[in-house]
Amino acid sequence: MANETWTDSVDEAVNSVFEPVSTFLGDIVFVTVPFFGTDFPVIVAWLAIAGLVFTIYFGCAQARHIKAAIRITRGKYEQKDAPGEVTHFQALTSAMSGTVGLGNIAGVAIAVGLGGPGATFWMILCGLLGMASKFVECTLGVRYREFNADGTVNGGPMLYLKKGLAELGWATLGKVLAGVSAFMILFFALFGGNLFQVNQSLEQFVAVTGGEDNSWLATSAGGIVFGVVVAVIVGLVLLGGMKSVGAVTSKLVPAMGIMYVAACLLVISFNFSEVPNAIQSIFEGAFNPEGVAGGLLGALIIGFQRAAFSNEAGVGSAPIAHSAVKTKRPATEGLVAMIEPFVDTVIICTMTALTIIIASGPAYEAARESAADGEGVQGTAAGISITHDAFETALPWFPWLLTIAVFLFAVSTVITWGYYGLKSWGHIFGHSKISETIYKLLFCFMIVVGALLSLGVLVDLADATLFLAAFFNILGLYLLAPIVKKELKKVLEYVRRRDAGDTEEEIEADERAAEAAEAAAKQ
Template sequence: MANESWTDTVDEAVNDTFEPVTEFLSDIVFYDVRVFDADFPIIVGWLVLAGLIFTAYFGFVQFRYLRTAVRFVSGKYEQENAPGEISHFQALTSAVSGTVGLGNIAGVAIAVSIGGPGATFWMILCGLLAMATKFVECTLGVKYREIDAEGRVSGGPMYYLRKGLAERGLARLGTVLSFASAVMILFFGFVGGNLFQVNQSLEQLTTVTDDHTDFFTGSGGALLFGVVVAVLAGLVIIGGIRSIGQVTSRLVPAMALVYVTACLIVIGFNVDAVPDAIGTIVSGAFSPEGVTGGVIGALIQGFRRAAFSNEAGIGSAPIAHSAVKTKRPASEGLVALLEPFVDTVVICTMTALTIIIAGGPLYNAARDTAAGGGDPAAAERIAEAGGDPGIAITSDAFDTALPWFPWVLTLAVILFAFSTIITWGYYGLKAWTHLFGTSRASEYLYKGVFCLITIAGALLSLGTLVDLSDCFLFLGAVFNIIGLYLLAPVVKKELKRVLEYVRRRDEGWSEERIEAAEAAEAAAEAAVPGPKSGSPS
């Protein structure tokens, strides 16, 4: 951006201050091991391993009960008198709005340009595994949520780590993990979920308007953009999760439809290339020769992009899902497993297919540069795009078929960014109140600070601070997944309970009859000597 003078001074001062801390944490959180001449981040392996373990432990829940999840989202089993604030559909769209964003547009481009088309295959596989992790953490989010006298819900890892582990005789561990998780989510909410989003959406707006006006390249235009976003976000956040759910339930499906439709148009213009593209993706996933690192390089790029995109195991999504209206926690766990499917399997894959089929000069240049060869002008094009031309690659690919699409892409980026801001504003609020209390003054202080950071995001880049926020977010995954492993038996019992509920509803049982049967079953279980669910075994 062209915001010179004091903004550059602040940027430089903040970056210089936090750079040593960022480098130190990055070396720990994103520690790489060499696997067949490619760097594999341990944190990505940690997330993927969790998906594998939970997929096996819960009997491939993401495949066996996918239809049941869709039926819950459609409202088939909705209960208006159930505790909570929003519907299953609103909870899903609220959580999806926090993950669907620039990573699906820019990050995927980087994955396929560096890891080759085969990265798409591994990205899809990682997304499918992530569905099981989302099921586990969001079931726990509802199981251990807290509802105040006004009906407002608070949930997420801060609560299920503390309360759930205390039930299992691990109260001290739960307290430490819940505190650490709250700190990680709060910091990322301020920076990655807010500052970065408004900054990058302004960058795209500046790019497409550069030939027509330089208004947004100046500090005045940037300030206006930041204020408008801050005011709109503030109005939604003040209304709480009910307001966020109402906005995202309309905004997320609309923007996803626009984006996926554009992808389908580009693919449709090149329909003859689809079979070859799919073949290239599959063969590239297992080919010993690849753009960077062969099959391992493709696997790493695909897994890394999927893990960073859907955030399964991070602990953020359970905060939104906890607000659902339900009496059976695993019902929302099933709904939540649809989130990585939409985010990674559908939207990320559509982006990858569009780029692979349509290509574009910048994608070709990035691919050639990653392979260490190709057109000598490739490196120059990459440098002109800032060295990390993710969103430019996607825009370039669309431009080959739809010259007007960069304008639509700009609108999509702004909407994606806005939905992410309001959702992470809510996540950050729950982390804040967990740390500093739930008083009105505390909440309004947080919301004021959050909106000020939104304005700052339009004026400053603070690149090192954004990198630091990524460290905090994925460090949170370490704390969260430890708790998920320890609480998995609780989730298994909740899954059995909700599947029995679905069976009874499908057989025509009334809610009153089902609740009476569940109460009798709970009483019978309590009368049996020995360890109870949730207690140390």
């Protein structure tokens, strides 16, 4: 910020050290290949193709079994004696709080500004495909989770890659991939899911309280106070473990989601006559876009990229939260996890895009002109300004609502990524109380740092490490998919029998008999 020359010096020093590493890794992770005259990001294709493959392999589970997923989430099949820490609903909201964040507000605005209305269509499609990837990885997260002596749960790609691949005879490969995955998720937790979120939420508070020249929050003291307040909130939640995370996010995520979607609907209602034209522009722009670099493929790439980066399906982060669920059948949580990309991308991201298209504020028009001239729309600040402008056309008081939304999104994201980082840290350094306390202190310290420094290169490096983890994670998902199919079959039969009136005891007795018969057949 303007008054903090010493922070600028620290930023420059840290960025100069890590910039070569960030550039090198970014060039690898976000490499593009020419495709019909357009540069196609390989990592985006990797994530989208995985969603398509799993959609086909599991018979479009995201459509066929969504009703069962909703019933499970609502608690219809809850088992009081099931191992785990949180309910299906709490596990879902905990994971969603890590994906529903500033990307839904600013990232979508940049995507629509660059790719036009048509990018929305491809964003929705990629979100629907991501539901299948989320189902696979979260089923595996529960399938291979471990329990600590105090009843807390460890789960995620670091466990299902290690244990699952060992079952297939690739123990060494599994250990390597598990270790790399844990490190990458830990790195992103500290700099992407933590530092970046705090920094950007503070920027929004500065903007509505007088700007960098007049706001007290723009000073070093103001930044420290803001960082300490956030650190205390997050620290108290993390001290309570996953039960505390689940209790907070189960209230925070629905509240902030309803508040934000309600604001979107309010803007849309004020411009209701424009809704048919907006929907028409989305479909026309998806297949015949104008003013978009790369034409149809340009709109597709931008839409897919926004969806993939928003819902993180296939990255391996969400299974850490979903693994803590109370269940005896792993695929129940896999089905619940499908709801996450739907809410994150298909609902919230789409509502943001539709609001921007309908309101068509000056910032959006300027972004479209820049895109047509071959210029980019850069930075989160640019994205927030487009969203801010769209809402302000109908809601003059919206800047404060946007500030509250940004703060809630940021805090919920930091809380969940704090938990993800904790489990990754424990995989590397052990899950002792001393080890976990060291991590929590480090994580909270980085919150305060995030309020003072931007460390842009480290944030870019964190993005690269997270999506590099997706490459290894999806390799494991392909190999372990047959195990997920068996788990799905068990759950579908379980749901069928529960709906038919069979008791839990009857079903469990038959399941144990079937497992014994299968084990005897293998001998």
